[in-house]
Amino acid sequence: MNGWRTIGTARFGLAVAVVSASMVIGVFELARLRSPSSAHEPFPEGVSAREYQLAKESFELKYHRIADRLDVLSWLAEWYLGRERRPLAVNCFAAIPSAHPQYGRMARYQQGRALLELNRAVESEQQFRELIPLEETAPTIEPRYLTDARQRLRHLLEVSLRFEERQQLLRGVIARGEADHFELLVFCFPSHLRWNGPTTVQWLERFQASDPADPVLNVALGRYRTGQGKLDEARPILESVVHARPDDRFALAALLACLRDADDPDEWSRRMTALPAQLSDDPWLLLIQRGVFANQNDQPEIAVAAFEQLLSQDRTCTEAWTGLAESWLLLNEPVLRQKALAMVAGLGRIQNNLSKVNLHPTNPDGYVYVADMCAEIELDHEGLLLTQYAEKLAPENERVRAAREMFQTRLASRQGGLSEKP
Structure with missing residues (x-):
């Protein structure tokens, strides 16, 4: 009788074990059935079923829980980054929504970084622009990542010569007391640090090669070529953008600057005459063109309006102060002219010393x-x-x-x- 009970107890225990094992297997099978392959959710481009499954198993082995799809994609993205397979990492990060409480914000940050390393500047900027306001409103990741995202966005704006947008970005950084020494100097003297050095040009060329149809990058390329004196290269690039985007004032300003440097006064004058009225958000480069053209055509009041609008945004623009001095001369305002000339001289002394500050921050x-x-x-x-x-x-x-x-x-x-x- 005791033997029967022992056998019965053993059978009962075995039955419980079988049921328990079946439940565990069932749970994992349910998870398997919810995987992308069985739920008809496609893998990110380039991701193989084998790598997906290996990532899933690795996650579950480490964290002792069933991995859902975003667990696996996050794991895979990190795995790809570690092996410098950045395009696949980007594809995995892109499949993770920003709203995900655990992975979302870091996915945007890491996607932006990986895209930048791939020279895909336009897509990289999109990630940082999505991340930054989210983190500024309700932070969920370490502050150092937000700081790095801002610096990388600033870099993208600098390389693409969007100084107005960079100034807006830095204004918030300065107000929060988070600026480093370089950001401080750039904010205070936005037009006094070299913008067309060879390294910066190479960055832009790589960005533009990755996205040759992007108008912002093409405008920047045209401006760099103008600055290099390669006007025969710059002009068709800029004319193409202006033709495709006739209302793009940044492109038009760049083309006008190219025409002015190319010594084509007739075409420059024709296009300047056809400009619409000055707007409150005119690009800085366009305001310079307006002011110079107005002075040349004996319209100093119009020139003053253009130069002063620019100076309200960049108080340290030497070119604007130089133009303003000419306007005051035409208007017979010797005191104001002398002040403008003093600004030009003082800014020249400041510029000569900025490199020393930058070298010894x-x-x-x-x-x-x-x-x-x-x-x-x-x-x-x-x-x-x-x-x-x-x-x-x-x-x-x-x-x-x-x-x-x-x-x-x-x-x-x-x-x-x-x-x-x-």
């Missing part, structure tokens, strides 16, 4: 030295930003503190004015 004296030059030509907002940054580097430095307080006092005594909004 941890030396507070360099920032104060440039800030003193800013004080001479009433660039008080820029001077304040420079001394505030220097004070972070040397909080106990009395000279730095005194300089910062001086700029604060000067700004407080002003009510409006161009220097308040660089």
Whole structure:
């Protein structure tokens, strides 16, 4: 009898084990049935069924839970990155929605980085532009990733010569006190750091080769070629964009600058005469063309309006101050002309010293030295930003503190004015 009970107990235990095993197998089978291959969800392009299954098994082995589709895609994307198979990693990240609470934001960040490494600048920018406002509103990832995303977006804007957009991006970075030394200098003096160096040109050429139809990249390429003196290359590139996008003022401004450098006054004048009225969001390069054309045609009031609009956005633009000096000469305003010429001279001295600050970014004296030059030509907002940054580097430095307080006092005594909004 006891033997029967033992056998019965054993049979019962075996039955329970079989049922339990069946339940476990059933759960995993359910998960298998929900995999992309059986649920008719396609794998991301280039992903094989074998690699997908291996990733699924690896995930489940490490985390001891059933992997859903996004678990597997995230795992696969990281695996591909580790093996420098970036196009496949991009495809996996692209299949992960931004709204996913665990993987979404990092997918956008890593997708943007991988695309940038592949020189697919247009797509990379889209990822960073999607990520940044989401993280600024409700952060879910480490702050360093947001900082890096902003810096990479800034890089994309710089390479494609969209300085107006870069200034908007940096304004928020400056306001939050998150700028590094280079971002500070670029924000305060947006037109004074070299923009067409050989490395930057090479970046743009790689970006444009990856997306040869993109108008923004083609406009930038045309501007670089103009800056290199390759006007015969620049002109057809820019004319093609203007023909396809006649309302694109950035493309038109670049073409006008090319025509002016190419010494084609008739075509330049014809196109300038056909321009629509000045708008509040005209590109900086177009405002320069408007001002120069107006001065040449003895319309200094129109020139003043163009140059002052530009200076309201970039107080340190030497070309605008030079044009304004000519306008004041035509208008017989010697005092205003002298002020404009003083700005040109002062900005020249500042530009000669910016490279020193950039080479020695941890030396507070360099920032104060440039800030003193800013004080001479009433660039008080820029001077304040420079001394505030220097004070972070040397909080106990009395000279730095005194300089910062001086700029604060000067700004407080002003009510409006161009220097308040660089």
